[in-house]
Amino acid sequence: MLLNSSLQKSGLSREDTGLVTELVYGSISRMLTLDYVLGDFVTKGIAKLQPWVRNLLRLSLYQIMYLDRIPSHAAVNEAVNIAKKRGHQGISGMVNGVLRSVLRAGDLPVLKEGLSGEERISILHSHPLWMVRRWAAEYGMETAEAMCAANNEPPSVSVRVNTTMISRDNLLAQMQQAGMEASVSRVSPYGIVVKGGGNLALTSWYSDGYISIQDESSMLVAEAVDPKPGMNVLDCCAAPGGKSAHMAELMKDEGSIYANDLHEHKAKLIADQALRLGLESITTGSRDALELEDTLEPESFDRILLDAPCSGLGVIRRKPDLKWRKQPEDVASVAVLQGELLQSVARLLKPGGVLVYSTCTTEQAENSGIVADFLKNNPGFAPVTFSSPVWERLEETAVAAGEGIQLLPQHFGSDGFYIARLERLS
Numbered sequence: 571m572l573l574n575s576s577l578q579k580s581g582l583s584r585e586d587t588g589l590v591t592e593l594v595y596g597s598i599s600r601m602l603t604l605d606y607v608l609g610d611f612v613t614k615g616i617a618k619l620q621p622w623v624r625n626l627l628r629l630s631l632y633q634i635m636y637l638d639r640i641p642s643h644a645a646v647n648e649a650v651n652i653a654k655k656r657g658h659q660g661i662s663g664m665v666n667g668v669l670r671s672v673l674r675a676g677d678l679p680v681l682k683e684g685l686s687g688e689e690r691i692s693i694l695h696s697h698p699l700w701m702v703r704r705w706a707a708e709y710g711m712e713t714a715e716a717m718c719a720a721n722n723e724p725p726s727v728s729v730r731v732n733t734t735m736i737s738r739d740n741l742l743a744q745m746q747q748a749g750m751e752a753s754v755s756r757v758s759p760y761g762i763v764v765k766g767g768g769n770l771a772l773t774s775w776y777s778d779g780y781i782s783i784q785d786e787s788s789m790l791v792a793e794a795v796d797p798k799p800g801m802n803v804l805d806c807c808a809a810p811g812g813k814s815a816h817m818a819e820l821m822k823d824e825g826s827i828y829a830n831d832l833h834e835h836k837a838k839l840i841a842d843q844a845l846r847l848g849l850e851s852i853t854t855g856s857r858d859a860l861e862l863e864d865t866l867e868p869e870s871f872d873r874i875l876l877d878a879p880c881s882g883l884g885v886i887r888r889k890p891d892l893k894w895r896k897q898p899e900d901v902a903s904v905a906v907l908q909g910e911l912l913q914s915v916a917r918l919l920k921p922g923g924v925l926v927y928s929t930c931t932t933e934q935a936e937n938s939g940i941v942a943d944f945l946k947n948n949p950g951f952a953p954v955t956f957s958s959p960v961w962e963r964l965e966e967t968a969v970a971a972g973e974g975i976q977l978l979p980q981h982f983g984s985d986g987f988y989i990a991r992l993e994r995l996s
């Protein structure tokens with residue numbers, strides 16, 4: 571948000587905007603590695619530096635260690651000039667000294683001896699140790715390392731085609747004719763992946779409602795709900811509305827989708843999306859999903875989607891600051907809410923109906939753990955598989971996690987997502 575508004579005010583060229591974005595996201599993402607390296611070169615310790623000086627060193631070191639297109643000496647000179655302008659002679663001298671020593675040191679980081687496997691991954695791939703330990707315990711050391719490495723890769727840009735308006739092939743051809751590097755998604759039959767296309771929300775395809783910007787994994791969720799034209803569908807935690815809109819598209823805009831979100835201002839975003847996409851089957855509401863059972867008819871929905879609030883650890887590529895903001899307690903506390911939400915909204919499902927539980931996290935305490943508890947307490951529900959060519963291919967790649975599938979960021983370079991389908995038997 572802050573970066574976007576600063577960039578909008580700056581008047582920088584498209585190329586420079588891209589570079590600034592990469593520097594900011596990259597430095598946040600690689601912060602632990604950068605601080606580990608700087609710790610060896612800043613004699614008084616980086617914690618004692620003024621925040622702007624610490625950030626200047628991080629940005630410069632990021633360029634030296636991870637970017638080829640800026641020569642290292644140029645990065646150092648630029649940092650020294652900024653330090654002179656903003657600080658005093660002493661600070662610019664220190665910045666110059668630290669960065670020149672870094673240049674002389676060669677390959678970095680130099681890992682200290684005697685580190686555990688998790689510590690090594692944490693430093694090399696810049697992830698908090700608690701997260702690496704958690705993933706190593708959950709998925710094994712090798713997978714944990716692959717997750718961390720994938721989280722440092724820039725996310726791809728993908729769009730979902732509004733098939734009520736245009737076919738994917740037609741839109742793909744239009745994009746390619748316009749000179750864009752666009753290809754079909756390997757994950758979703760509704761997706762197109764676009765490289766270097768700039769901000770697609772500024773295109774007429776977007777304003778005319780032909781596309782929505784959505785991660786490829788996220789596109790799988792509406793597909794797993796498998797809503798049919800004419801059905802009555804509930805989306806419990808729906809804002810900003812990507813999956814509600816996708817479900818309406820799959821239903822050819824026939825039937826009814828009640829898209830609810832706790833926050834009124836967020837429910838407005840869903841209505842805005844529906845309007846832009848020309849979808850009339852979506853109505854919105856803003857209630858606590860825990861209270862939906864007080865106002866909606868029990869057993870009245872053919873399909874329910876609970877795309878639950880979660881720790882978001884599957885989307886670190888897009889939001890690298892999550893690594894530093896989240897704590898293990900956050901996983902535990904959101905898991906309590908997720909369990910309550912699932913128990914509560916399940917009462918609204920018709921017998922024979924399907925409920926999909928999904929999250930954009932990699933934590934099994936929030937995923938298979940929630941579903942396993944629910945199934946234990948609700949014998950009238952059973953997991954139900956889904957057959958489509960794409961889904962079957964996904965099942966070969968994704969991690970089988972209890973009764974659902976767990977996509978990790980390294981599988982297809984898309985967000986980490988969990989999806990489970992549950993059917994109400996009686």
Ligand SMILES: C[S@@+](CC[C@H](N)C(=O)[O-])C[C@H]1O[C@@H](n2cnc3c(N)ncnc32)[C@H](O)[C@@H]1O
Nearest residue numbers: 807808809810811812813831832858859877879
């Ligand atoms: C993962 S996001 C949903 C994303 C959405 N399904 C989409 O595809 O655009 C979770 C949403 O749950 C909402 N939320 C959190 N707690 C809630 C609650 N108790 N009741 C209803 N919505 C809630 C949040 O405001 C947030 O918008």
